[in-house]
Amino acid sequence: MKHIAFAAAATLALALPAAALETPRKIVDYDIRVSFDPETKIVEGSETLKWTNPSDAPVGELRFHLYWNAFRNDRSTFFKESGGQLRGDKAETGKGWGYTDVTSMKWDGAELIKGARFESPDDGNPDDRTVLAVPLPRPVAPGETATLAIAWKAKVPKVYARAGYVRDFFMFGQWFPQIGVYEPAGRRRRTDAGWNCHQYHANSEFYADWGDWRVAITLPEKFVVGSAGALVDTKTAGGKKTLTFEQKAVHNFAFTADPRYVVVEDAFDPAKDIPKDEIALASRTLGRSEAELRAGFHKVAIKLYRQPEHGAFDRRHIEAQKWALAWTGLWAFPYPYAQISIVDTPEDGLGATGMEYETIYTTVSLKWMSRWPFTRLFVPETVTIHEFTHGYWMGLVASNEFEESWMDEGINTFTELVMVDRKYGTYLELPPGIGVTNEESNRVSALTQDHDPILSSSWKYATENSYARNSYPQPGTTIQQIRRLLGEQAFWRAFRGYAERWRFDHPTSEDFFDFMRASGNPVVAALIQKTWYGRGWVDFSILTATTRPDDGFTGFDDADKPVNFDPDPKKKPPEKPDEKKHKGPWRSLVTVSRDGDIEMPVNVALTFKDGTTVKRTWDGASGWIKYRVTSSSPLVKAEVDPERRAVLDRNPWNNARFTKKYEGPSAAAKSRTYALHLVEILLSTLWGVL
Amino acid sequence: MSRGFSTAIRHRRLAGVLWLSLLASALVSWFPLKKLFQPMDEGAFREALVKGWDGWGFLSFLVSRGPEIGVALAAVTGAFIVFALLQIFLTGGVLRILIDGRPRPVFARVVAESAGLFKANLWATARFALTAGIWMALLVAVPVALLGKLGKDAPPNTFLPDLAFWWAVVVGAVVLLNVGLRFDLARVALARGDARNARGAYRVAKQSLSGRRLSGIRIVLFWLALGVAVQAVFTSAGLRINPRTNSAVTGLLVFRQFGFFLLAMVRVGFWAALLAWEERRRPAYSVIGSASGGTTWKSSEEIATSAAASASPETGSSVTTNGSALLSS
Structure with a gap:
C-alpha cells in the first residue's frame, strides 16, 4: 500500500504537464522537389531547408545524413557491418548500388559544398560517406533560422535493406539530405551542446528533429504513390505527374511508388473501434474516467497500398491497424495525426518490409499465409502492429535509435506482445490449436547467455545476434518482468506517464527508468541496473x-x-514401517x-x-x-x-x-508416443516411392 | 481395385510384415527419444503437457535440449535409412508372396524371397533414383530455371512465377509417377522372374507400360490417395485423442499402430492391384530375361500353375524367341 501511494505520487510528479510538450519543438522545415526516372533509377532533387539553431551557442558547421551512400560500395560502414545482407535479404552487388551526391548547398548566396567533407564519428571509416559536414562562412546564431538551398542527385539502390527498388516497386526511405540533430546542453542529459549525427549503421537510422514538410514528387503517370502526409496538389503534363504532399510535426518523410498498388481506404472511428472491454480495463487500471481516455481520440484515415494478389489480407491489416490505434491511444496517448498509410511490399521486395516511418510504414503479406492451415499465423497482423507502434517509440516519443536502440525496438516489442496476445490469443498457431504466444516467442531470449547488456549503441554489440537480442526480445521481456513485479496499476500508470511526458520529445533510457523506478520498488531498480547496464540473469x-x-x-x-x-541387543530391531500403510x-x-x-x-x-x-x-x-x-x-x-x-x-x-x-x-x-508416431509418419511416406 | 482390396484383406499377415518393418525401423530412434523426453516427468510442465499443449514448455524445451534433440534427429535419420533399405529388401519378397497367392506362412518366406532378389532390387532402386534425378533435372529444374529467367522482372504471384511453381509441382509429380511406375513394374518383373537383373527388368517394364501408362498411373494415384486418407484420418484422430492417463497413452499407441497396419494393407493392396493390372495386360507370353540378348517367354497360364507350385517361376516350360517380335504380334 505504501508502495502504491508512493508510486502514484512519484508518477504524478514526473508526469507534470509543464514538462510535457503539446506540440514538438519546430527545428526544421523542408520544402522538397524531387523527380525520378524509374528506368535509370536516377533521382534529381532540390530542397529548401530552414534550420533553427536550438542552442544558446553559435553553430559554425552543419551536419547532414546522406543515408543512401551506405549503398554506394562495399566499403561503407553499413555494408561492412551488414556484410551485404540484412534480415535474410542480400545486396545485389552487380548493379544494385545506390548513392546520394549533394551537388550544391547555398546559404545567403554562398556555395558551401566546396568546403564540405565526410565525417565518420562512430568508427573512423575513411570510406564512409553517410555523414556530410558543412562548414559555414559564419556561425548560425542561437535561435537564428538558416535557410539553405540544397540540390542533389541520387541513384535508388536495389532493395535489400529498407529503401530501394525491385522492378517497379520503389520505397523511398531516408532518401534526401537530412540535417542531423544539434543537441543543446541538457537535451538528452548531455552536458555540452553538439551535433548528434551518426553514420548510417546496419542496425540503426533514426534520430531527427521535428518540423513541417512539403514534398513535390514528379514521376510517370502510371505510378500510384503513397506517402507520409496528405496529398494537397496534383499536376499532370507530358505523361508525368507531380504530386505534392504536406505533413506537419514529423521528423522524417518517406514515400512509396508502384503502378501495381491497389489502394484500400478505411477509417478508424473511435466511437466504433475502441473495444469496450479494453477502455474499461484501461480506465480501471490507469485510474482515469472513460471520458478522459476518449478525449484525445479522433477519426484517422487509413490507406492500405497493397499488392493486387494480397486482397485476402485487407481486413487482416486494417483490423490490426484499428486495434493498434485503439490500444496505443488508451495505454500511451491518442495518435495525433489525421492519417496513416500502410504499404504492403511485394513478396520479392521483402528487404523493404517491416519498416517504420512516421505516418507511413511497410508491412508484410505472404500469399501462402492466407490459406489453410496457415491462416492463424498472425505474422502480417504482428508486423502491422509492430511497425505502426514504432510511430510512437521512434516517432512521437523520439528516442535516439543509434545510441539506445532498445528504446525504440524493445519498448515496441513489449507493446507488440501485449497487443498481439490480447487480440489474437496466440501469435503462431497451427491446427489443431498448437500455438505459441508472442510473449513466449520473445521470452526465448531469456533462456540463453549473451555477451552484452541491453543498453549499448547499436553498432557496438558483440555480434549481430547480440544486437537483435538486446534490442528486441530481451528488453521487451524485461519490461514484461517489471510489469509483473510492479503490478498492473503501478506499471501502466508509470508507462502511460512516460509516454505522455516524452511525447514530441527526445527521452533517454534513464528517463524511462525514472518512471519505472518511481514506485520505489528496490527489486525493480536493481533489475534495471543488472539487465540494462549488466548481463544479469x-x-x-x-x-x-x-x-x-x-x-x-x-x-x-x-x-x-x-x-x-x-x-536389548539380543532382540531384532523392529522392521521399518511400510510407507504405503x-x-x-x-x-x-x-x-x-x-x-x-x-x-x-x-x-x-x-x-x-x-x-x-x-x-x-x-x-x-x-x-x-x-x-x-x-x-x-x-x-x-x-x-x-x-x-x-x-x-x-x-x-x-x-x-x-x-x-x-x-x-x-x-x-x-505421452510425448515419446507422439514422437514415435511422427517418426512412423515420416518413414511411411517412403511407401509412396519405395 | 477390387483385387487389391480382397488381396489386402487375404494377405493381412503380409501387411503385418510391412507394418513390423515400419515399427522396427521407427524403434531405432526409441532410446534417443526416451532420453530426450525423460525430463518431462521431472519438470514444471509435466501436468500441463499431460493435459495438452503448452507453448512455453515446447519453446523452452527446444532451446534447452539442443544436444539431445540433435541426437534424436540423427537417430531418426538412421531410422529413415534403415526403413528405406528394409523396403528395398522386402518388396521383392512381398511381390513373390502375392504372385504365389498363398497367404501363409509369410515371414520366413518373405525374408527368403527378399534375400534372393535384394541385389537386383537394389540396382533397380539405384536406377530409379538416377532416372528420377535426370528427368527431374530435364523436365522440372531446367524449365523452371528458364521460366525464372523469363519471369525475372515479373511480380510474384503473376503468370510466369505461378507457372514455374505449378510446373514444378505438376510436372514433378507426373515425372515421379511415371518413373516410379516403371520402377514398380521393374520390381514386378524381377519378382515374376521375367528378368534376371535390373536392366532387363526395366526393359520389360517399359514394354508393359507401352500404350497403357495412364491406366497404370491411375492405379498408383488411387492407392496413393487412399494411403494419404488413411494417414490423415488416423493422424487427426490421434491428435484429438490427447490421452491424459498412462493407459490412454497405451490405447493411443495401439490405435495408431492399427492405423499404420491399415496403411501397410493399402500398400499390399496397391501391389496386388498393380500385379492384376500387369497380369491382365500381359501378352500371351512374358519375358523372363535372357543373357544372350534373345528373350525367353512363357505362357501366362503356365506361370499361374508354376507359381502356385513354387516361388521360382523360372521352373515353368518356356519358349525362346525374339521378344519384340512376339510383343508386336
Whole structure:
C-alpha cells in the first residue's frame, strides 16, 4: 500500500504537464522537389531547408545524413557491418548500388559544398560517406533560422535493406539530405551542446528533429504513390505527374511508388473501434474516467497500398491497424495525426518490409499465409502492429535509435506482445490449436547467455545476434518482468506517464527508468541496473523435494529411557514401517534455489497427495531456501514460480520436482508416443516411392 | 481395385510384415527419444503437457535440449535409412508372396524371397533414383530455371512465377509417377522372374507400360490417395485423442499402430492391384530375361500353375524367341 501511494505520487510528479510538450519543438522545415526516372533509377532533387539553431551557442558547421551512400560500395560502414545482407535479404552487388551526391548547398548566396567533407564519428571509416559536414562562412546564431538551398542527385539502390527498388516497386526511405540533430546542453542529459549525427549503421537510422514538410514528387503517370502526409496538389503534363504532399510535426518523410498498388481506404472511428472491454480495463487500471481516455481520440484515415494478389489480407491489416490505434491511444496517448498509410511490399521486395516511418510504414503479406492451415499465423497482423507502434517509440516519443536502440525496438516489442496476445490469443498457431504466444516467442531470449547488456549503441554489440537480442526480445521481456513485479496499476500508470511526458520529445533510457523506478520498488531498480547496464540473469529451481513418514521421536529420552526402540541387543530391531500403510503425519523437505545475480520474489507451491496446495512467497534474496513441512498427507510436488511470473527465468524446466509419492500420468510417455508416431509418419511416406 | 482390396484383406499377415518393418525401423530412434523426453516427468510442465499443449514448455524445451534433440534427429535419420533399405529388401519378397497367392506362412518366406532378389532390387532402386534425378533435372529444374529467367522482372504471384511453381509441382509429380511406375513394374518383373537383373527388368517394364501408362498411373494415384486418407484420418484422430492417463497413452499407441497396419494393407493392396493390372495386360507370353540378348517367354497360364507350385517361376516350360517380335504380334 505504501508502495502504491508512493508510486502514484512519484508518477504524478514526473508526469507534470509543464514538462510535457503539446506540440514538438519546430527545428526544421523542408520544402522538397524531387523527380525520378524509374528506368535509370536516377533521382534529381532540390530542397529548401530552414534550420533553427536550438542552442544558446553559435553553430559554425552543419551536419547532414546522406543515408543512401551506405549503398554506394562495399566499403561503407553499413555494408561492412551488414556484410551485404540484412534480415535474410542480400545486396545485389552487380548493379544494385545506390548513392546520394549533394551537388550544391547555398546559404545567403554562398556555395558551401566546396568546403564540405565526410565525417565518420562512430568508427573512423575513411570510406564512409553517410555523414556530410558543412562548414559555414559564419556561425548560425542561437535561435537564428538558416535557410539553405540544397540540390542533389541520387541513384535508388536495389532493395535489400529498407529503401530501394525491385522492378517497379520503389520505397523511398531516408532518401534526401537530412540535417542531423544539434543537441543543446541538457537535451538528452548531455552536458555540452553538439551535433548528434551518426553514420548510417546496419542496425540503426533514426534520430531527427521535428518540423513541417512539403514534398513535390514528379514521376510517370502510371505510378500510384503513397506517402507520409496528405496529398494537397496534383499536376499532370507530358505523361508525368507531380504530386505534392504536406505533413506537419514529423521528423522524417518517406514515400512509396508502384503502378501495381491497389489502394484500400478505411477509417478508424473511435466511437466504433475502441473495444469496450479494453477502455474499461484501461480506465480501471490507469485510474482515469472513460471520458478522459476518449478525449484525445479522433477519426484517422487509413490507406492500405497493397499488392493486387494480397486482397485476402485487407481486413487482416486494417483490423490490426484499428486495434493498434485503439490500444496505443488508451495505454500511451491518442495518435495525433489525421492519417496513416500502410504499404504492403511485394513478396520479392521483402528487404523493404517491416519498416517504420512516421505516418507511413511497410508491412508484410505472404500469399501462402492466407490459406489453410496457415491462416492463424498472425505474422502480417504482428508486423502491422509492430511497425505502426514504432510511430510512437521512434516517432512521437523520439528516442535516439543509434545510441539506445532498445528504446525504440524493445519498448515496441513489449507493446507488440501485449497487443498481439490480447487480440489474437496466440501469435503462431497451427491446427489443431498448437500455438505459441508472442510473449513466449520473445521470452526465448531469456533462456540463453549473451555477451552484452541491453543498453549499448547499436553498432557496438558483440555480434549481430547480440544486437537483435538486446534490442528486441530481451528488453521487451524485461519490461514484461517489471510489469509483473510492479503490478498492473503501478506499471501502466508509470508507462502511460512516460509516454505522455516524452511525447514530441527526445527521452533517454534513464528517463524511462525514472518512471519505472518511481514506485520505489528496490527489486525493480536493481533489475534495471543488472539487465540494462549488466548481463544479469536468474534461474530458479527446486533442488530437493523429499517426503517421509513422521514416526515421532525415536531414541533415548532425557531420562535415558528408550523410546520407540528396544535396546536389548539380543532382540531384532523392529522392521521399518511400510510407507504405503502410513496414515500420517508426513515430514517433507524442499530446497529452492536461485542462481544468477537478479534477485526477485517468487512463490513456492507445495502440493500434497490429498490435493491441498500450500503457497509461500520467497523474496529470492539469498541463494537458496529450505521449507520443512509436517503434513497429514505426503508431499507430491514442489514448484517454484507456479504462476510463471518470473519471465526472465533462464531454465523453466527445473522449476518443479516430484516426490516418489507422485502417481500421476507420465508426460514423457505421452510425448515419446507422439514422437514415435511422427517418426512412423515420416518413414511411411517412403511407401509412396519405395 | 477390387483385387487389391480382397488381396489386402487375404494377405493381412503380409501387411503385418510391412507394418513390423515400419515399427522396427521407427524403434531405432526409441532410446534417443526416451532420453530426450525423460525430463518431462521431472519438470514444471509435466501436468500441463499431460493435459495438452503448452507453448512455453515446447519453446523452452527446444532451446534447452539442443544436444539431445540433435541426437534424436540423427537417430531418426538412421531410422529413415534403415526403413528405406528394409523396403528395398522386402518388396521383392512381398511381390513373390502375392504372385504365389498363398497367404501363409509369410515371414520366413518373405525374408527368403527378399534375400534372393535384394541385389537386383537394389540396382533397380539405384536406377530409379538416377532416372528420377535426370528427368527431374530435364523436365522440372531446367524449365523452371528458364521460366525464372523469363519471369525475372515479373511480380510474384503473376503468370510466369505461378507457372514455374505449378510446373514444378505438376510436372514433378507426373515425372515421379511415371518413373516410379516403371520402377514398380521393374520390381514386378524381377519378382515374376521375367528378368534376371535390373536392366532387363526395366526393359520389360517399359514394354508393359507401352500404350497403357495412364491406366497404370491411375492405379498408383488411387492407392496413393487412399494411403494419404488413411494417414490423415488416423493422424487427426490421434491428435484429438490427447490421452491424459498412462493407459490412454497405451490405447493411443495401439490405435495408431492399427492405423499404420491399415496403411501397410493399402500398400499390399496397391501391389496386388498393380500385379492384376500387369497380369491382365500381359501378352500371351512374358519375358523372363535372357543373357544372350534373345528373350525367353512363357505362357501366362503356365506361370499361374508354376507359381502356385513354387516361388521360382523360372521352373515353368518356356519358349525362346525374339521378344519384340512376339510383343508386336
